[in-house]
Amino acid sequence: MAAAMTTTATWFDEAEMTTVAPPMPNFAPIRFGYFVGIGVIIPIGFVFNVLSILVLVWSRILRNSTTGLYLIALSVAxxxxxxxxxxxxxxxDDHVPGYRFLVLSDATCQFVFSIRYGAKLTSAWITVAITCERFVIVAFPLKAMTSCTRKVxxxxxxxxxxxxFALGCFPVLSIGLDKxxxxxxxxxTDxxxxxxxxxxxxxxxxxxxPGIIxxxxxxxxxxxxxxxxxxxRRTLNEERVGTSAAARAQRWPTRSSIESQLTAMLLAVALxxxxxxxxxxxxxxxxEYKSKLWRPLDRFFSYRIYVATKVTDLFAATNYAVNFFLYCLTGSTFRNQLRIVFGCNRKRSGIRKSYTSATTHNTAFSNDKIPMSVIQRYSNCHRQQQEQQEQQHDHRDAKSANADHVSDHVTDHVSDPVDNGANTTVTPPVDPHVKRVPTNGNFSEF
Known part of the structure; x- marks a missing residue:
């Protein structure tokens, strides 16, 4: 058994090293198919993992969140x-002749398998840490404020x-060069x-x-x-949400929507x-235990199990290459940051930044610091909101007048309490909650 195990050590993985597969003539196409599959997965995964790291590091929103730190660590692993x-x-050497990196020395042989096993173990437990943190945030939001921090x-x-990586270094004691x-x-070797x-x-x-957790x-x-x-949903049905707030929520994601996107991204990673x-x-x-589960073990049945193991091993290897696509599929924030990295979203990002700065800090900006398109856009928006509010106010006043049978003229100041018809000033009804927007588009009023 030991001799059979070492025959597969050059092209070994976990399934082959611990189980003796039956020597059948059609192992070659299975090995070649696995070789081609891994050869496709490696470059795709490497390129898009590096791209994920760049986007996560570039984005201030993702970089400053604990989730972003975990995703960066996962991409690195x-x-x-x-x-x-x-x-x-x-x-x-069966498929790439002339290149034998593993046999340069014992150190290179041990290094390759140590980094493979350590990175595989790290990736699994970073995924566990991501899932644990998201569970705490979803199930115990108050505790998450103190336990889910960047320091933690x-x-x-x-x-x-x-x-x-310390546990993954066990090949140093058990693998080496031999004839x-x-x-x-x-x-x-051991x-x-x-x-x-x-x-x-x-x-x-x-x-x-990690799978069970x-x-x-x-x-x-x-x-x-x-x-x-x-x-x-029950709460939203009971509350009346203002139109302007709903419009802003659709245009610029709030913190809760960003958290929802992060939750979707992390659920996609876990799934x-x-x-x-x-x-x-x-x-x-x-x-691993097929010889104990089936006695006697049919050679063709054992071969089918081996083939199924190699096919599912390819699917497992894709888990190290697909996270970028999951982020793009489930997170609009990640997609926006990806556009910014490639310079495709600079104009839109500048508009959002100007509006966010103006509304968040409530600072008066002069027209030379804000693009005219931004000023006109939001001046028109607020003018339309003002007109809608005035129409609603006039409608309420008309209903109130018909109900109470009051006079059509409203006086602000009465000079003589006896003579109500003299020296009166007729003013239109004014709603103190309606904010007037200057026609010149200055943002200092709001």
Whole structure:
């Protein structure tokens, strides 16, 4: 069994190193298909993970949030895994002849698999940390104000990275260069140590335990979000929301809408983690213990299990490459920041920034500091709101006059309390709550 295990060490993964697959002649197309699939996933994942890091670091909104810190850490871990996977992929001399990075020294052999295992473990537990934080925010919003801070997030990320990469270094004690079939190859040198490390880091640490935690917390998050949606809908039906507030909420996302987008992004990450890794987790253990589950084990049935394991392994590998697309699909804030990074949204961003600064700080701006298009746009908007409010006010006054049978003329000042018809000043009704907007478009009034 040891000899069979070392034969697959150059092109080894978790499923192959711990299980002896039956020597069948049609293993070559399966290996080649896996080789091509990984070769497609690696460059796509690397490019878009780096792009995710750039957008998250560039965006002040995402960078200053705890969620943004976790997503940056997740993208870095996924990128490190893909780098290690690339080095192993290039060493497959059956398909990439002439390049043997793994056999340069014991250090290179151990480094490649240490970075792969450490990054895989880190990615899994960063996903767990993301899901835990979002659960606290959704289920316990008051506690989240003190527990979900940037300091806590930074400390969590640092601890996860240190512990996971320390555990992922077990190949230093169990993998090295050795001669097999007349060639120097990167092989397992200590099967006992490798079996312990593989069980802790790869089977339980990267697959089983994170999967269970993410599944449970994701279900709880969805349940709490459904309850909150019912309560919010009931509250909105009872309240009357002003037109101007609704219009502003549609044009510029509030903090609550940004939090909703972040929740959607993180739920997408958690669901992708479950959907893409769960089949491989199940088949990994089926392939590991198939000789004990089926006795006698049919050779063709064992081969089918092996093929299914390799296919689901490809799906699991895509989990390290698809997060960018999930962010774009579920977060409009991320999409807007992506446009800004590529210079496609500068004009729109400048308009939003000017309006936000004017309304938030309530500062008087001169016309030379604000573009004329902005002034005209919001002057027209407020003028229309003013006209609507005046029409509603006139309608209410007319109804009140008919009900109380009062006179058509309203006097502000009466010089003689006896002579009500003399020296009176007729003024139109004035609503003190209506804010007048100057015709020159100056924002100092509002």
């Amino acid at each position: 996924d990128t490190l895994f893909l780098i290690g996977e690339l080095l192993r992929w290039l060493d497959t 997030a930074g400390t969590t990320i640092a601890v996860v990275y240190l512990v996971c 097999w079939a007349g060639e120097i190859q990167c092989l397992i 099967h006992a140590w490798y079996e312990r490390g593989s069980w802790l880091v790869l089977r339980v640490g990267s697959l089983l335990l 993410v599944i449970v917390l994701t279900v709880l998050i969805v349940v709490n979000l459904a309850r909150a949606k019912v309560v919010r 992708a983690f479950i959907i893409l890794r769960l089949p491989y987790t199940i088949l990994y253990y089926v392939n």
